[in-house]
Amino acid sequence: MxxxxxxxxxxxxxxxxxxxxxxxxxxxxxxxxxxxxxxxxxxxxxxxxxxxxxxxxxxxxxxxxxxxxxxxxxxxxxxxxxxxxxxxxxxxxxxxxxxxxxxxxxxxxxxxxxxxxxxxxxxxxxxxxxxxxxxxxxxxxxxxxxxxxxxFDLYPGLETAAAQAKVPHAWKAGVQTTQLRNMMVNMKAGQTFVMSIPAKPYRCPPGPYERACVVADWLKKNRPGSKVIVLDANPGIIAEPLAFANAFDVVHKGVIEYHSGVTINSIDATTMTLNTSLGNLKGNVINAIPPHxxxxxxxxxxxxxxxxxxxxxxxxxxxxxxxxxxxxxxxxxxxxxxxxxxxxxxxxxxxxxxxxxxxxxxxxDPSPITNSACYSPITSDTASWLTAIFAYDPVSGTMQPVPGAAGEAPTRSKDNYEEMIKWFNTLMEDSFA
Ligand SMILES: Cc1cc2nc3c(=O)[nH]c(=O)nc-3n(C[C@H](O)[C@H](O)[C@H](O)COP(=O)(O)OP(=O)(O)OC[C@H]3O[C@@H](n4cnc5c(N)ncnc54)[C@H](O)[C@@H]3O)c2cc1C
The missing domain is CATH 3.50.50.60 (FAD/NAD(P)-binding domain)
Structure with missing residues (x-):
């Protein structure tokens, strides 16, 4: 198909x-x-x-x-x-x-x-x-x-429910997602949103980079002068590297500040300070996505x-x-x-x-095949995508990417954004309807 x-x-x-x-x-x-x-x-x-x-x-x-x-x-x-x-x-x-x-x-x-x-x-x-x-x-x-x-493994410092409410991960959609939205809305122009990405494997490899883009896009339009600081535990962008490198360096240049290979030691929700391998960092909003x-x-x-x-x-x-x-x-x-x-x-x-x-x-079935597609909004009306097909490899006993069948969108576009909504509705119908 x-x-x-x-x-x-x-x-x-x-x-x-x-x-x-x-x-x-x-x-x-x-x-x-x-x-x-x-x-x-x-x-x-x-x-x-x-x-x-x-x-x-x-x-x-x-x-x-x-x-x-x-x-x-x-x-x-x-x-x-x-x-x-x-x-x-x-x-x-x-x-x-x-x-x-x-x-x-x-x-x-x-x-x-x-x-x-x-x-x-x-x-x-x-x-x-x-x-x-x-x-x-x-x-x-x-x-x-x-x-x-x-x-999730909680970051040291976030053991209590009160601390978690001040520093939501919003990586299981629900109450915390709305809390994070409200925190963004309450930011003032020129303030800082700090987010962290755990070491892989975690759910939805492009998801945190997508979040950085969505937040940066909104802050740029609604809270000018604000910044998104991304602290990634991985050695570099692990999904859609072309799309997100372009998003960080060009589309959201000056808004997103990306750091790779960062370890979070602890988070103080009272002073809104992260203790990291880069030193201490303060955020007006902290969105720390924990290890899974x-x-x-x-x-x-x-x-x-x-x-x-x-x-x-x-x-x-x-x-x-x-x-x-x-x-x-x-x-x-x-x-x-x-x-x-x-x-x-x-x-x-x-x-x-x-x-x-x-x-x-x-x-x-001795030879199963799976496929995966994922769309990532880069701005409020453009998106990129990522796709892969996996086939069973009897030698290793694992699912391996089919050569030539994986890739990312050559460029972000409005068409991709529209297709994202159709893809989402189809997937949810196939699962729940
Ligand atoms: C911000 C974000 C964006 C994402 N975007 C994409 C995307 O664009 N494309 C994509 O493919 N994936 C995306 N994902 C990843 C996707 O949501 C997960 O990979 C997917 O939900 C995994 O499905 P699952 O069935 O394993 O777990 P879930 O969908 O989390 O379902 C687990 C269910 O089990 C229930 N449960 C758990 N334990 C128990 C128990 N002991 N008893 C009874 N019930 C229990 C939970 O309540 C829950 O309903 C995204 C994730 C995030 C966080």
């Missing part, structure tokens, strides 16, 4: 991702309108999915869409609706609201017969094949998919067997290399692919296909 076909399909699909109450969802799950779920695949089994984000929502949907009514799917999510991180940088410049990025679970329940359970999974028992929720509920499974996204690790349920259940932070998986099935019958997808897994919503959606499809094959006694 080329990019034009992709967007044509996007515009043909309806969204309708409205939030319903959990009681309604539970009702819908017992009496679903199963127009799209086949009844004759012959596949049976019980799958529990932890986390209703980009990976979890997609895997739940495709397990039913491809597996049919014999495959019972239960999706456990702690929140009532999903808030998209993608496009959440546009909340900062006022182009989106947080509510415009929220997706409910009613379609998953009513169209695909997925059983929704609101709760927090605390324990996984891979031997007894069940998960336990904080409220004591126990859910049995034949196959489990874990898709909890990420958690897999969502807590991964480490607390012995699945974080890569550096103690991420879940090792076999990328033919996304089955954990620590616990049979347990699959881990999305940001929480350790693969060679970027931690991105588009990739989480792709991994979900490979995983759903593999689980259905395994439930019916067959082998997984």
């Amino acid at each position: 080329n990019r034009r076909d992709f967007f044509r399909l996007a515009s043909m699909a309806g969204l309708g991702a409205t939030a319903a109450s959990w009681t309604q969802l539970a009702g819908a799950a017992t009496a679903p309108q199963l127009g799209t779920v086949p009844t004759n695949t012959g596949i049976t089994g019980r799958v529990v999915v932890i986390g209703g984000g980009m990976g979890g929502a997609s895997v739940a949907k495709y397990l039913r869409l491809w597996g049919g009514t014999g495959v019972s799917v239960t999706l456990v999510e702690r929140d009532s609706a999903y808030t998209s991180n993608i496009l959440s940088n546009l909340v900062l410049n006022g182009q989106r609201t947080i509510t415009s990025l929220q997706y409910g679970y009613s379609n998953l329940a009513s169209r695909y017969g997925i059983r929704m359970v609101k709760g927090d999974v605390t324990n996984i028992d891979p031997v007894g094949h069940s998960v336990s929720l904080a409220d004591g509920t126990k859910l049995p499974y034949d196959r489990l998919v874990v898709a909890p996204g990420v958690d 690790r897999a969502g807590k349920v991964v480490a607390s259940n012995g699945l974080a067997n890569v550096g103690g932070r991420w879940a090792g998986v076999d990328v033919l099935t996304y089955q954990s290399t620590a616990a049979p019958g347990v699959h881990v997808i999305g940001d929480a897994s350790a693969t060679t692919q970027p931690k991105a919503g588009h990739i989480a959606n792709q991994e979900a499809k490979i995983c759903a296909d593999a689980i259905l094959r395994l439930l019916s006694g067959r082998s997984p």
Whole structure:
């Protein structure tokens, strides 16, 4: 499918991702309108999915869409609706609201017969094949998919809730995103916004550089003379280097000050001072994006067997290399692919296909392919993009970029900005509608 076909399909699909109450969802799950779920695949089994984000929502949907009514799917999510991180940088410049990025679970329940359970999974028992929720509920499974996204290592000095509210990371879209927007609005002309980028791997490699551009663009127009100081723990720009080098050196010249290889030792939220390898720095607003690790349920259940932070998986099935019958997808897994919503959606499809094959006694697809696209706003009406295709390499047992199939936009443009919105709507429909 080329990019034009992709967007044509996007515009043909309806969204309708409205939030319903959990009681309604539970009702819908017992009496679903199963127009799209086949009844004759012959596949049976019980799958529990932890986390209703980009990976979890997609895997739940495709397990039913491809597996049919014999495959019972239960999706456990702690929140009532999903808030998209993608496009959440546009909340900062006022182009989106947080509510415009929220997706409910009613379609998953009513169209695909997925059983929704609101709760927090605390324990996984891979031997007894069940998960336990904080409220004591126990859910049995034949196959489990874990898709909890990420958690963060706090910077020293930000241990209290009060300190975190003064120095938000806003790297999980929600309350902190709106707080950061308000802090920007309260800045005066000539003031300083300091942001930090953690060492990779972190979710959305271009995302922090994109944020620096969106903030700089807004400050330039609304708070002249202000600066964005970017403190990057990495040795240089790790995604879309052409686009962001141009953005920092030309488009937002004099506004963005970029430093690579910087270590943050601690942050004092009272004096708004960062202690760094460059010395002490003060910011009127500090947006410190902390180092990442897999969502807590991964480490607390012995699945974080890569550096103690991420879940090792076999990328033919996304089955954990620590616990049979347990699959881990999305940001929480350790693969060679970027931690991105588009990739989480792709991994979900490979995983759903593999689980259905395994439930019916067959082998997984030996040569999966995934693709990822990402658009980055550079100003309020131009964007760049990045794309890559990954194919399974049987020698290394990893997903490797297909030569010649990866690249970034030759230049930022208004067309790219418009395509970004279509790409986003398509991806969210594919996951939640
Ligand atoms: C500012 C920003 C911009 C981004 N832009 C892009 C982009 O342009 N393109 C792109 O592809 N990606 C982008 N991303 C990255 C993308 O958001 C993530 O890679 C994606 O959300 C990962 O999906 P996931 O399913 O692994 O985790 P998530 O989408 O975070 O979902 C995890 C879900 O699990 C739930 N959960 C966690 N633990 C439990 C538990 N124990 N019990 C019950 N529920 C639980 C959480 O509540 C959450 O709903 C961006 C990220 C940020 C922060």
